[in-house]
Ligand SMILES: [Zn+2]
């Protein structure tokens with residue numbers, strides 16, 4: 089080989105990205121651990137029905153690694169006294185609190201002949217229950233906004249100053265204004281705050297076409313365990329999973345925007361209910377984040393790098409993307425079978441769409457109907473592991489793993505346990 093040819097050869101080697109550039113290995117090894125967390129939690133600081141220390145204990149006892157408190161437009165700080173009986177948890181919640189935290193932990197007073205209890209702050213609960221590298225509590229907020237009759241809620245994870253809802257002249261503007269505020273706050277304080285859009289189908293507040301355009305945050309809840317949020321949509325409303333595929337197809341093919349990641353969360357409000365399938369109980373949806381340390385910064389960093397998957401019951405050993413193949417391996421349960429579907433959109437897809445209903449004005453408030461080539465099922469198999477070899481013309485590919493085991497406490501009747509990997513985008 090001549091010197092010139094060698095130089096050319098080396099130049100080609102240099103500019104052609106190797107497979108290793110794309111490689112993703114999500115597996116507990118080399119100091120990396122899976123951390124299980126719930127990023128959407130309500131307490132008596134807003135409209136949940138239990139005390140924050142009781143909720144933190146609930147998750148700790150079930151071996152979660154982290155929990156984010158996200159009460160509506162409030163941080164768990166300052167003096168807040170509430171009537172012992174006249175609150176969402178009532179006497180029952182109070183009695184359980186006193187039984188679990190005896191002695192002088194619970195502070196009470198009598199005002200106008202009514203017994204009041206002081207809500208403990210985030211810092212106090214953290215000091216009592218968090219454990220270094222074992223159990224982390226993170227302060228968050230559900231920025232609770234709306235446009236006309238459309239609820240628009242966004243959780244901010246890891247912040248020390250409240251982000252008040254900023255409103256706007258359209259659904260998109262409301263989302264964007266609140267994101268912009270979080271981004272500029274983050275720039276000013278250096279705090280790694282992560283914002284994600286909650287339950288787009290709650291009140292059918294947000295469509296795929298609106299959410300696909302947001303800039304500056306790229307997370308939404310593909311699964312929310314509250315039974316009132318319509319995860320699976322209905323005859324005229326797309327499911328959240330369908331919206332996910334539409335959003336990512338347009339972000340990648342049309343808007344040159346980053347991939348949107350899908351979270352699973354509880355949105356717990358009801359901590360005393362014992363009947364399965366009722367109300368917004370905790371324990372239905374969570375994320376598994378791969379990181380080398382359990383801190384708020386490390387959780388946000390790993391989430392933003394897509395180093396996580398979401399689950400409503402299925403646990404994965406690994407998610408890898410190597411040599412052009414996306415592979416998943418399930419941590420199996422005895423007697424349970426698994427189906428692995430690889431979903432994605434190929435380049436050159438049919439991009440036509442139709443309004444979801446005939447009424448043109450009302451149809452603007454509904455996600456449109458797209459071809460099956462958007463979010464197509466690329467491969468399906470049974471078994472605990474599977475791999476999909478990319479052809480190279482996919483915009484993105486993701487895997488969804490469905491268990492044969494019905495969800496033990498479903499938010500929607502008939503739900504099976506699932507896991508969702510994050511979409512990968514071949515370079
Ligand atoms: Zn909400």
Ligand SMILES: [Zn+2]
Pocket residue numbers: 128129130230286355
């Ligand atoms: Zn909520």
